[in-house]
Amino acid sequence: MPDAEKDLGMPQVPVDDRVAPLALSPDAFGTYVHIPFCSHRCDYCDFATWADRSHLIDGYVDACVKDIERQRSEGLRDATSIFFGGGTPSLLSGAQLARILDAIPRTPTAEITVECNPDAADAQRLDSYAQAGVNRLSFGVQSMEPRVLAALGRTHNPENVFAAVNNARAAGIKRLNLDLIYGTPGESIDDWRASLEGVIALAPEHISAYALTVEPATPFGQRVASGEEGPDDDRQADSYLLAEGLLKAAGYNWYEISNWSLAQEECRHNLVYWLGGDFATVGCAAHGHSDGRRWWNVRTPEKFIERIEAGRDAISGSEEIEAGLRLEEAFSLRLRTRAGVIPNEAAYSVVNDLIDGGLAKWAPSSAGVEGAGESGSGRSLVLTPQGRLVATDVTARLLLAGAAVR
Numbered sequence: 001m002p003d004a005e006k007d008l009g010m011p012q013v014p015v016d017d018r019v020a021p022l023a024l025s026p027d028a029f030g031t032y033v034h035i036p037f038c039s040h041r042c043d044y045c046d047f048a049t050w051a052d053r054s055h056l057i058d059g060y061v062d063a064c065v066k067d068i069e070r071q072r073s074e075g076l077r078d079a080t081s082i083f084f085g086g087g088t089p090s091l092l093s094g095a096q097l098a099r100i101l102d103a104i105p106r107t108p109t110a111e112i113t114v115e116c117n118p119d120a121a122d123a124q125r126l127d128s129y130a131q132a133g134v135n136r137l138s139f140g141v142q143s144m145e146p147r148v149l150a151a152l153g154r155t156h157n158p159e160n161v162f163a164a165v166n167n168a169r170a171a172g173i174k175r176l177n178l179d180l181i182y183g184t185p186g187e188s189i190d191d192w193r194a195s196l197e198g199v200i201a202l203a204p205e206h207i208s209a210y211a212l213t214v215e216p217a218t219p220f221g222q223r224v225a226s227g228e229e230g231p232d233d234d235r236q237a238d239s240y241l242l243a244e245g246l247l248k249a250a251g252y253n254w255y256e257i258s259n260w261s262l263a264q265e266e267c268r269h270n271l272v273y274w275l276g277g278d279f280a281t282v283g284c285a286a287h288g289h290s291d292g293r294r295w296w297n298v299r300t301p302e303k304f305i306e307r308i309e310a311g312r313d314a315i316s317g318s319e320e321i322e323a324g325l326r327l328e329e330a331f332s333l334r335l336r337t338r339a340g341v342i343p344n345e346a347a348y349s350v351v352n353d354l355i356d357g358g359l360a361k362w363a364p365s366s367a368g369v370e371g372a373g374e375s376g377s378g379r380s381l382v383l384t385p386q387g388r389l390v391a392t393d394v395t396a397r398l399l400l401a402g403a404a405v406r
């Protein structure tokens with residue numbers, strides 16, 4: 001331990017070494033492909049997606065391929081992970097998906113994920129995805145309780161989920177994620193427990209559990225604004241802690257606020273975002289990042305097609321991220337993960353408070369932690385489940401105390 005820590009009374013808390021440190025591989029590079037089409041718009045969802053534009057899909061696929069070719073001519077790196085997100089990427093046929101995927105340069109062992117709706121995941125489609133090279137699927141399960149699915153306005157039922165998982169396994173796709181949402185008005189804690197137990201029984205490699213957020217621009221957000229019941233904070237906190245308990249008991253390790261996985265089954269693509277890696281972007285409304293510069297594409301599929309057909313790129317804006325801000329962002333993102341952060345001495349008294357209050361603890365550090373402060377101390381500060389409930393406040397306290405100032 002550095003002398004300064006002793007002087008400031010850093011507590012001698014033993015590190016928790018039961019779970020391997022989280023780290024980004026040195027060659028990590030992600031390529032994200034946005035598919036902005038859904039067959040139905042869920043009332044709570046604010047993602048860039050449209051439910052009335054399936055006539056654009058062919059032209060959109062052509063435009064994605066053309067944009068990738070342009071990016072290749074400018075030196076697009078080999079992806080170690082490719083993520084088709086949406087929207088509902090599983091609305092693409094195997095042939096459409098393969099056209100985009102074949103155009104993207106990638107390493108031989110790249111992780112290739114496709115987000116799927118459980119009712120748009122038939123056996124033939126998933127077979128064709130597997131043949132195209134897809135090796136990971138992420139299903140938007142949300143709940144295993146029909147009443148909660150109905151309250152969310154979803155079009156699938158638990159039987160669709162069973163069938164989708166079976167189809168994925170039969171297609172030979174070895175890595176599955178199941179997304180859940182908790183805190184839907186009307187969802188009891190027993191409903192939530194049943195959903196967790198239901199997905200655990202399907203033995204996916206990865207589970208995401210998101211607190212239902214009220215997005216002001218959605219029909220759900222507008223109903224809540226005009227007095228309808230919204231999610232309850234205390235219920236959501238209880239639901240989160242129940243998820244942590246059940247998932248941990250079932251062998252899933254927590255690694256980001258809303259994400260748990262079996263050992264070595266973390267989503268490599270999301271780690272690129274959370275641990276400060278570089279990534280390219282294809283499609284409308286998508287963001288890219290390279291070496292301190294970020295950019296974002298035009299928002300609508302029409303604009304994207306128009307720009308690419310005109311022989312241009314799809315970038316609508318970009319910014320250089322100033323060094324101090326970059327450090328603070330890296331710090332904030334890392335603190336949301338099991339990688340944790342190494343706070344500067346300036347923040348030691350806040351760190352001690354957090355540890356004493358049960359909101360954070362020391363854990364073994366990943367090599368080359370880029371967050372803030374010195375690396376190589378062998379340990380980093382990681383949020384406890386209680387701390388994750390108030391991650392935004394904890395981050396603000398640490399930043400205010402100078403934890404991420406070089």
Ligand SMILES: C[S@@+](CC[C@H](N)C(=O)[O-])C[C@H]1O[C@@H](n2cnc3c(N)ncnc32)[C@H](O)[C@@H]1O
Nearest residue numbers: 044045086087088116117140179210211212213
């Ligand atoms: C882009 S969606 C893609 C998944 C797929 N379209 C589906 O819904 O089945 C990714 C995930 O975001 C989550 N999500 C979307 N809107 C949300 C909200 N308002 N609150 C919490 N989670 C949300 C859902 O769990 C969803 O599965």
Ligand code: SF4
Nearest residue numbers: 038041042045086087
């Ligand atoms: S939650 Fe999924 S299916 Fe529903 S509108 Fe959003 S992207 Fe589409």
